[in-house]
Amino acid sequence: MKSHPSRADIPRGFAFAATACGLKKAGLDLALLTSDTAAAAAAVFTTNRVQAAPVRLSRESLKKSGHKIRGVIVNSGNANCCTGVQGIAASRKTAAKVSRTLGCRPEEILVCSTGVIGVPLRVEKILNAIPQLARNLNPHVLAFERFTRAIMTTDTRPKWAAAKCSIRGKQVRILGCAKGSGMIEPKMATMLGFLATDAAISPVLLSKALRTVVARTFNAITVDGDTSTNDTVTLLANGASGARRITSETGDYRKFCAALEKVCRCLALSIVADGEGAQRVIEVEVRGAASDYAADKIARTIANSPLVKTAFAGADPNWGRILAAAGRSGISFEPGRVDIHLAGIRVCRRGLEHAFDERVAHRKMLAKYVPVIMNLRAGNRAARVWTCDFTAEYVRINASYRT
Amino acid sequence: MKSHPSRADIPRGFAFAATACGLKKAGLDLALLTSDTAAAAAAVFTTNRVQAAPVRLSRESLKKSGHKIRGVIVNSGNANCCTGVQGIAASRKTAAKVSRTLGCRPEEILVCSTGVIGVPLRVEKILNAIPQLARNLNPHVLAFERFTRAIMTTDTRPKWAAAKCSIRGKQVRILGCAKGSGMIEPKMATMLGFLATDAAISPVLLSKALRTVVARTFNAITVDGDTSTNDTVTLLANGASGARRITSETGDYRKFCAALEKVCRCLALSIVADGEGAQRVIEVEVRGAASDYAADKIARTIANSPLVKTAFAGADPNWGRILAAAGRSGISFEPGRVDIHLAGIRVCRRGLEHAFDERVAHRKMLAKYVPVIMNLRAGNRAARVWTCDFTAEYVRINASYRT
Numbered sequence: 001m002k003s004h005p006s007r008a009d010i011p012r013g014f015a016f017a018a019t020a021c022g023l024k025k026a027g028l029d030l031a032l033l034t035s036d037t038a039a040a041a042a043a044v045f046t047t048n049r050v051q052a053a054p055v056r057l058s059r060e061s062l063k064k065s066g067h068k069i070r071g072v073i074v075n076s077g078n079a080n081c082c083t084g085v086q087g088i089a090a091s092r093k094t095a096a097k098v099s100r101t102l103g104c105r106p107e108e109i110l111v112c113s114t115g116v117i118g119v120p121l122r123v124e125k126i127l128n129a130i131p132q133l134a135r136n137l138n139p140h141v142l143a144f145e146r147f148t149r150a151i152m153t154t155d156t157r158p159k160w161a162a163a164k165c166s167i168r169g170k171q172v173r174i175l176g177c178a179k180g181s182g183m184i185e186p187k188m189a190t191m192l193g194f195l196a197t198d199a200a201i202s203p204v205l206l207s208k209a210l211r212t213v214v215a216r217t218f219n220a221i222t223v224d225g226d227t228s229t230n231d232t233v234t235l236l237a238n239g240a241s242g243a244r245r246i247t248s249e250t251g252d253y254r255k256f257c258a259a260l261e262k263v264c265r266c267l268a269l270s271i272v273a274d275g276e277g278a279q280r281v282i283e284v285e286v287r288g289a290a291s292d293y294a295a296d297k298i299a300r301t302i303a304n305s306p307l308v309k310t311a312f313a314g315a316d317p318n319w320g321r322i323l324a325a326a327g328r329s330g331i332s333f334e335p336g337r338v339d340i341h342l343a344g345i346r347v348c349r350r351g352l353e354h355a356f357d358e359r360v361a362h363r364k365m366l367a368k369y370v371p372v373i374m375n376l377r378a379g380n381r382a383a384r385v386w387t388c389d390f391t392a393e394y395v396r397i398n399a400s401y402r403t
Numbered sequence: 404m405k406s407h408p409s410r411a412d413i414p415r416g417f418a419f420a421a422t423a424c425g426l427k428k429a430g431l432d433l434a435l436l437t438s439d440t441a442a443a444a445a446a447v448f449t450t451n452r453v454q455a456a457p458v459r460l461s462r463e464s465l466k467k468s469g470h471k472i473r474g475v476i477v478n479s480g481n482a483n484c485c486t487g488v489q490g491i492a493a494s495r496k497t498a499a500k501v502s503r504t505l506g507c508r509p510e511e512i513l514v515c516s517t518g519v520i521g522v523p524l525r526v527e528k529i530l531n532a533i534p535q536l537a538r539n540l541n542p543h544v545l546a547f548e549r550f551t552r553a554i555m556t557t558d559t560r561p562k563w564a565a566a567k568c569s570i571r572g573k574q575v576r577i578l579g580c581a582k583g584s585g586m587i588e589p590k591m592a593t594m595l596g597f598l599a600t601d602a603a604i605s606p607v608l609l610s611k612a613l614r615t616v617v618a619r620t621f622n623a624i625t626v627d628g629d630t631s632t633n634d635t636v637t638l639l640a641n642g643a644s645g646a647r648r649i650t651s652e653t654g655d656y657r658k659f660c661a662a663l664e665k666v667c668r669c670l671a672l673s674i675v676a677d678g679e680g681a682q683r684v685i686e687v688e689v690r691g692a693a694s695d696y697a698a699d700k701i702a703r704t705i706a707n708s709p710l711v712k713t714a715f716a717g718a719d720p721n722w723g724r725i726l727a728a729a730g731r732s733g734i735s736f737e738p739g740r741v742d743i744h745l746a747g748i749r750v751c752r753r754g755l756e757h758a759f760d761e762r763v764a765h766r767k768m769l770a771k772y773v774p775v776i777m778n779l780r781a782g783n784r785a786a787r788v789w790t791c792d793f794t795a796e797y798v799r800i801n802a803s804y805r806t
Contacts, residue, residue, distance in 0.1 A: 050730030050738045084755045117723025118756045229727050314802030320520025324632050327453030335453045352487045353521045392795035399717025
C-alpha cells in the first residue's frame with residue numbers, strides 16, 4: 001500500500017473534514033464523513049454486552065432510515081460508554097446538530113465514539129465545532145488524511161486502504177480507514193472502520209458483502225482478546241461512480257466483494273501491526289481441522305495466549321507453548337498427529353520436536369511478519385487469525401492510559 | 404503463614420529429599436516425597452488435551468495401585484511433554500528405579516515433571532541421582548524445605564502451607580507445597596502441588612475432599628489464562644497420626660476438608676502472589692449473578708483481561724475496562740444494574756461512574772492485595788477468582804525463557 005492516498009483513490013460524491021474540538025489534550029479529535037446524496041449503508045457493531053451510547057443510537061438510526069445514510073460523525077478522546085441517559089442524549093444531540101447543518105434527517109447520521117470508558121462526554125465541545133466542521137467538508141486527499149488522524153487514540157499511525165474494481169467497464173472505488181490498537185478482539189464487528197464506495201449496490205447486498213468480508217478480516221484479528229464496547233464498521237455506497245447497480249450475487253457482486261476484502265484485510269492487518277507495543281504481526285493458520293469452528297477456536301486460543309505472544313516478542317521458537325495453547329482450547333484433537341511450522345521452518349512433527357537450527361529460527365522470527373502453521377491432520381477445515389507480539393511496551397501503555 | 408515450617412507441621416510417617424541432578428543449569432531440580440507405609444492417594448491432573456508423559460503415567464499408576472501410593476518423584480527443568488514414546492519410557496524408568504530403591508511396586512510411585520516443553524528429557528541424570536536421593540530421605544523440616552525449592556522453575560520463592568485439625572482428640576497434620584508462576588490457569592488441577600497428611604481416610608473420601616477443595620482454591624486462580632500440560636496435585640494420607648479413620652461425610656470429614664482448604668487456599672494465593680512479574684494479588688468477586696456458571700465466567704474473563712491486568716500494574720482505577728471485560732464474557736446481564744467496588748471504594752453505581760477521589764483510589768490500589776467486587780444485581784450466585792497484575796517484568800521473563 002502506498003504511504004499516501006491519491007486523488008484517484010477517493011470515491012466520487014464523498015467529502016471529509018476533521019478538527020480539534022478539545023476532547024483530547026491535543027490534536028484532531030472530531031471527524032465527519034458525508035455523501036453528497038443519501039448512500040446505501042451497512043454496518044456491523046460490537047457484540048459486547050456493554051454497548052456505548054453511539055453504538056446503540058447508530059443501530060437504531062440505521063433501521064429508522066431504511067439503511068440510507070448521509071454522514072458519519074466520529075469523536076476520539078471519549079468512548080461515551082457507561083454514561084447512561086446523558087450519554088444517549090449526547091449522541092442524539094450530535095446527530096441532530098449534524099443533520100440540521102447538512103439539511104437531512106437525524107437518523108441519516110451515524111455517530112461513533114472512541115476513547116476512555118465511563119467518563120461523561122462534554123458534548124458541547126462537539127456541538128460547538130460542528131458548523132465549522134461542516135463548512136470544511138471537501139473531497140480532497142488532505143481532508144481524508146485529516147479524517148484518518150482525527151479518529152486515532154493509542155494508534156501510532158493512521159490506517160487507510162483503497163481498491164478499485166470495474167463493473168461493466170465503469171470504475172468503482174472503495175476507500176477505507178480504521179482506528180484501533182488496544183481492546184482489540186472484534187468478535188462481530190471491530191474498533192472503528194469507515195468504508196466509502198461510489199459503487200451502486202442494494203442495501204441488502206451491501207450488508208451481506210460487509211458481513212462476509214468482515215468475518216475474514218476485521219473479525220480474524222486480535223491484539224489482546226478484549227472486545228471493545230464501541231466497535232463499529234460502516235460502509236456507505238452512494239452510486240456516484242455511475243456504474244451499473246449491483247442487485248444480485250453475480251460476477252459484479254463477487255468483483256466488488258474481492259475489492260472490499262482487499263481494503264478490509266489491509267486495514268485489519270494495519271491494526272494488528274499497530275497493536276499496542278507490537279513489534280511484529282503473527283499469522284496463525286490452523287489447517288487439517290475437523291470443522292471451521294475447531295480451526296478458529298484453536299487459532300484464536302494460540303493468538304491470545306500471553307505465553308505465545310511474549311515468546312514472539314523475544315523471537316523465541318518456543319513451539320511447546322503453541323501446542324500447549326491449542327491443547328487448552330477446549331477442542332479435542334490428537335497431539336501426536338500435529339505438525340507445526342514457524343516462520344517457514346518445521347519445528348514440530350507428529351507432536352514431537354523436529355530438529356531445527358535455533359539461531360536460524362530466531363533470526364527468521366525477528367521479521368515484521370511471522371507465519372505459524374499448525375496442521376492437526378484431523379480433517380480439511382482451516383482458519384487464519386492475525387495477532388501481534390506482546391511486549392513490555394504494551395504494559396507501559398496500558399498501565400498508564402489514564403494517569 | 405510463618406516463613407518457615409516447624410517440626411510440628413510435618414505429618415508423621417513422611418520423608419523428603421532433594422538434590423541437584425543437572426537438569427537445571429544450577430540448583431536443586433529433583434525431589435522425592437515418600438510415606439513410610441502405602442498411603443491412600445488422590446490426585447487431580449491437567450485438562451489440557453496435550454498431556455505430559457508423567458501425567459499420563461501417574462494417572463495410570465493411581466488406578467493400577469488402587470490409589471495406594473508410597474512416593475512421589477518430581478523433577479524441574481524439563482516438563483517431559485511432547486516427547487513421545489521416549490518421554491513415557493523415561494517416566495516409567497524413573498518410577499521403576501524409585502520403586503526398586505524403596506522396595507515397592509512401580510505403580511506405587513507417582514512421577515511429576517515441570518519445565519520446558521518439547522525437549523527430550525535426559526532421564527539418565529535422574530536415574531543416576533535416585534540412589535543417593537533415597538538415602539537422604541528424612542522427616543526433618545530442612546528436607547521438606549529443600550523439596551519445596553527443588554520443584555521451582557520461574558518461581559521466585561518456595562510455597563508451602565500447613566494446617567492441623569483434631570479428629571476425636573487426635574491431632575492430624577496437613578502439609579503442602581506447590582510450584583507455579585506462569586502458564587497458570589488450572590481448569591481442573593493445577594501446576595504442581597504436593598499435599599501430605601497423617602490423617603486416616605478412605606481413598607474415595609480423600610478424592611472427594613481434594614476435588615471439592617481444589618475447585619475453590621487452585622482452580623480459582625489465573626496468572627495468564629494458559630493451562631499447563633503438566634498440572635498435577637497429589638494428596639497422600641498415610642494414617643500415621645493414629646487418628647480415627649474417616650469413612651463417611653461426618654463432622655470429622657468436614658473438619659478435615661476445612662483444614663485442607665486452608666492449606667490449598669494459602670498455596671493457591673502464594674502462586675498468584677508469585678505470578679511471573681506480579682506486584683499484587685487481585686481478588687475478583689462477582690456477586691448477584693443468576694448462576695454459578697455466570698459468576699465464574701465473568702470473574703475469569705475479568706481476571707484474564709490484559710487491559711484489566713495492566714491497569715492494575717499501574718494502580719489505575721480504570722473500572723470501564725472491568726465492565727467492558729464482563730461485557731465480552733458471553734454472559735447476558737444488564738450493564739445499567741452493575742455496581743463495582745475497587746479496593747474498597749465504590750467507583751461504579753448502576754453502570755455509571757460514581758464520583759470518587761482518583762488519588763485515594765490509586766493509593767489504595769498500590770497495595771499487595773486489591774479486592775474487586777462486581778455486583779450484577781441479577782441473582783444470588785457468586786464466584787471468586789484470584790489473579791495478579793500484568794507487568795513489563797512478565798513480558799521480560801517470557802520473551803527470554805529459553806534464550
